[in-house]
Amino acid sequence: MIRFFIILLFFPQLTHAQSYVSFLDVEATPKKENVVIADNIKTVPFSIIEGMILVEASMNQQKGNYIIDTGAPTLVINEKPTSNKVSAGRGISESLVTAEVTVKDFNWSGIHKTNINAFKVDISHLEKVSGKVIQGIIGQDILKEVELLVDYQTQTLQLIPIQYAKRKSQQPLAIIPFTMQAHLPVIKVKIGKKKLSLALDTASESNILNTKILKKLDNNQLSNNQEGEIHGLDQKIKKVQVATVKKTSVKDLALDNMPYLFTDLSHLKSESNIYIDGLLGYPFFKQRKMSINYNEQKIYIWAQ
Numbered sequence: 001m002i003r004f005f006i007i008l009l010f011f012p013q014l015t016h017a018q019s020y021v022s023f024l025d026v027e028a029t030p031k032k033e034n035v036v037i038a039d040n041i042k043t044v045p046f047s048i049i050e051g052m053i054l055v056e057a058s059m060n061q062q063k064g065n066y067i068i069d070t071g072a073p074t075l076v077i078n079e080k081p082t083s084n085k086v087s088a089g090r091g092i093s094e095s096l097v098t099a100e101v102t103v104k105d106f107n108w109s110g111i112h113k114t115n116i117n118a119f120k121v122d123i124s125h126l127e128k129v130s131g132k133v134i135q136g137i138i139g140q141d142i143l144k145e146v147e148l149l150v151d152y153q154t155q156t157l158q159l160i161p162i163q164y165a166k167r168k169s170q171q172p173l174a175i176i177p178f179t180m181q182a183h184l185p186v187i188k189v190k191i192g193k194k195k196l197s198l199a200l201d202t203a204s205e206s207n208i209l210n211t212k213i214l215k216k217l218d219n220n221q222l223s224n225n226q227e228g229e230i231h232g233l234d235q236k237i238k239k240v241q242v243a244t245v246k247k248t249s250v251k252d253l254a255l256d257n258m259p260y261l262f263t264d265l266s267h268l269k270s271e272s273n274i275y276i277d278g279l280l281g282y283p284f285f286k287q288r289k290m291s292i293n294y295n296e297q298k299i300y301i302w303a304q
Helices: 124-130 211-216 266-272
Strands: 002-010 019-028 034-037 042-045 047-049 052-059 062-068 075-078 086-090 095-108 111-121 136-138 146-151 156-161 174-177 179-181 184-191 194-200 207-210 222-232 237-250 253-263 278-280 289-293 298-302
Touching (some): 052 124, 052 136, 194 207, 207 211, 211 253
Parallel strands (some): 019 222, 062 136, 194 278
Antiparallel strands (some): 002 019, 034 111, 086 095, 095 111, 146 289, 174 298, 207 278
């Protein structure tokens, strides 16, 4: 069995009373899938719904809206598990039920996969907040097939085949290496004197740090300290702290006044063997035009 971890983080504005967090830990059966990648660069428009990137894709010849999520391992289908083949998973704080299924055909902008693993998860609460019908989530198992360039200014993605990605026509402003923990790309970040390991999650409207980090930061490094709530897939509501960190350093980039949500992440280490101090979401990605290359394990920062 292969263990998959899904971290989909969805947050309304930090001033709202409640934030939404989806974390799922499940085991998947290994499966031989087939993939065909278009031999040209695809430019894909997207819409932004509360910080989420929403694109159109096709599953079993049916078109629908999907969330782009580097924090998810594979394809997730927005459907409540009802079959006899349900599996126990874990949410942000409690257990929940999911179901592993095989998708015969999935097609998104030149990435065509057949016979792929997917999981049924009820994410209808995201539809209620976004006002959009959402068929599912596109995760790392699909995104890894190309270099994915995200441009929030033009609201477009570029899906760059690996052979083209190696021949870059311009020099990036910065290159940030990352390592993989399970399906999560993890980079090194510095806040104050603390060196942290943060995973990248394009489906998070906020950044997240472990609660223990908050206790180690000086008051002069923080502002706008307030209380908030998290609502997870397990339908449990947790109290959290929200604050703005005055300076976050990512290699040569100095990011000012980045908002973070502070919550206990110790269960990721104890239950899932994921050793991260938090996640970077929309406030990080919107700073610059960026591309993520899983093959090279590098983030490229580009001029606008």
